Amino acid sequence: MKIDPNCRYRSSHEYARKDGDEIVVGISDHAQESLGDIVFVELAEVGKTVAQGDAIGVVESVKAASDIYSPMSGTVVAVNGELAGDPALLNKDPYGRGWLVRIAPSKLPEWEGLLDPAAYEKEAAKE
16 A cells, blocks of 8 residues: 555545645545546536535446545645546556646645544554
């Protein structure tokens, strides 16, 4: 299981990574391994305002469909259009080309409430 040391995590396996004034959101390597081969991704639209914990998309694999939850409150400012044609990017490169959405955060203190990499690693190891 790979863990990006620059990210914070939700126990539901989404990551948040600061990139300038935006938050890049995706699913962790542990999540993509658990799901298996990902075959479809549906994401929130640009401009959607979300609260921390709101569903921002769905990822479907050969095993299951899973909702994706926003790690932080804010406005969706970009979605990864590459995933429509190649959802397997989530399996190949979850922390790179397999990102899901970018959010302009509205509640920066929420960052501190997310799991740091060490805490996430312990959480994911329980499964």
